[in-house]
Amino acid sequence: MGIIAGKRMSAAVVLAALLLGIAFLGGCGDGEEDLLAVQGSGQGMFAEEIAGERISEEEGAEGEFEPLEGSPIETGTGFGKDVTEESGRNSAAGSEMEGLPGGSASVESPSSEEPPADVSITISAAGDCTLGGYKEQGYAYTFWETYDKAEDKGYFFANVKDIFEADDMTIVNLEGPLTRSEDFREGQIYSMRGEPEYAWLLPEAGIETVSMGNNHRLDCKEQGTEDTVEALQEAGVVYAYDRNVGIYETKGIRIGFVSVNEVSEGSVVEKYLQDGIASLQEQGVELILACCHWGVEREYYSEDYQKKLGRKCIDWGADLVLGCHAHVLQGIDQYQGKYIVYGLGNFCFGGNRSPSDMDTMIFQQTFTISPEGEVTCGEARVIPCSVSSVSSRNNFQPTPLEGTECARVLEKINEYSRDFQVQADENGVLSYTEQ
Numbered sequence: 497m498g499i500i501a502g503k504r505m506s507a508a509v510v511l512a513a514l515l516l517g518i519a520f521l522g523g524c525g526d527g528e529e530d531l532l533a534v535q536g537s538g539q540g541m542f543a544e545e546i547a548g549e550r551i552s553e554e555e556g557a558e559g560e561f562e563p564l565e566g567s568p569i570e571t572g573t574g575f576g577k578d579v580t581e582e583s584g585r586n587s588a589a590g591s592e593m594e595g596l597p598g599g600s601a602s603v604e605s606p607s608s609e610e611p612p613a614d615v616s617i618t619i620s621a622a623g624d625c626t627l628g629g630y631k632e633q634g635y636a637y638t639f640w641e642t643y644d645k646a647e648d649k650g651y652f653f654a655n656v657k658d659i660f661e662a663d664d665m666t667i668v669n670l671e672g673p674l675t676r677s678e679d680f681r682e683g684q685i686y687s688m689r690g691e692p693e694y695a696w697l698l699p700e701a702g703i704e705t706v707s708m709g710n711n712h713r714l715d716c717k718e719q720g721t722e723d724t725v726e727a728l729q730e731a732g733v734v735y736a737y738d739r740n741v742g743i744y745e746t747k748g749i750r751i752g753f754v755s756v757n758e759v760s761e762g763s764v765v766e767k768y769l770q771d772g773i774a775s776l777q778e779q780g781v782e783l784i785l786a787c788c789h790w791g792v793e794r795e796y797y798s799e800d801y802q803k804k805l806g807r808k809c810i811d812w813g814a815d816l817v818l819g820c821h822a823h824v825l826q827g828i829d830q831y832q833g834k835y836i837v838y839g840l841g842n843f844c845f846g847g848n849r850s851p852s853d854m855d856t857m858i859f860q861q862t863f864t865i866s867p868e869g870e871v872t873c874g875e876a877r878v879i880p881c882s883v884s885s886v887s888s889r890n891n892f893q894p895t896p897l898e899g900t901e902c903a904r905v906l907e908k909i910n911e912y913s914r915d916f917q918v919q920a921d922e923n924g925v926l927s928y929t930e931q
Contacts, residue, residue: 616864617746617863618662619863620860621837622669622859623839623845624820628846642891655893659860660703661702664747668706670706672688674692674723692727695730705733706734709737709755709756709765709789710759737757738757751782751783753786754769754772770808773814774813783815785815786809791822794822807831816834816835817834817837819837820839823848825912826912827915830928837859841857841883843856844892845890854884855880856880856883857878860878861874861875875926878924879896906920906922
């Protein structure tokens, strides 16, 4: 997934420089050096913010879910510039060669460069990841205990890591803050929280990006969000929520994404989505995703507003729409040749030690980007999974399904997608039948 970028002198230019140096007999110029910039698995960039936020609903984990209200939060000044977040694996440098010292002569060599080629990008998406749990959950059989006792911290994503490492970008929904703060929102039954160090589980598993626009982001108030952002930046993970958009770069292609919490904000998020997508377009981002936290918990069929909002995202310029919040799988739609995934379900979900429905999936799609930036939506498929590698409880280790269990989950997805004329074959490959 890494790329190598840089500028190199041609052999002819080097020869010219040597000849000029000999001609000037000892003249010493300040010609620029040939620099090779090496970039890691991707480069994260973050645009700034566009509007305020309020919180009004909370989600439970092992019991009932009750609404509550919060207060506005302001953390930015608007779109207008990109800030590159550097980590040990996300850096690049380069230089342009402006001329040769000591004279105005130039030497040209025949170009041997091949025409620019199309670039293929494969994106994997999975659902709610609560890296931690909620404060009244106790310790036994929780994510916390599992983490503390795991000899290999790669345990949690071990069974899907090969899938995530083989793609170009993986995105999940980070459901809850990574913070040591215990200043929880008042009156809330289920307040999610995980340790900041858990952020490192993501890149170790090949997960480069996360959506944070959900109704658990402020479980530990603003401090929790600030600590989460700091932890993600240190781990080199790109994030987005509300007015903050994320940009991840791989193979020279920039993938931008927006993330909103429609559950609490309602139609207010339309401004976040439209303005965020417009900002990404203005920055020349080649591929755009819209991540929506929406719908009704434990409902397998999407509600009308999900359908309307998903299609608006595509009309505004998104190439793929990804949905979370229901904690169960929902259907897949296609509009203008682009997919809307209404519900990805839970994934690595520490909020429930024994969910009644442990079915989940990885949605995967390949896109082709031409040298002119034109996007072609390629093959999409679903990989049926369970949130656990054992059937007796949730051990927080999502695992691909095989055989009859794989076929059973595919049939569920097909049932929920039937009204959208989208169906998966026995290999999970999606097709759309226009009527």
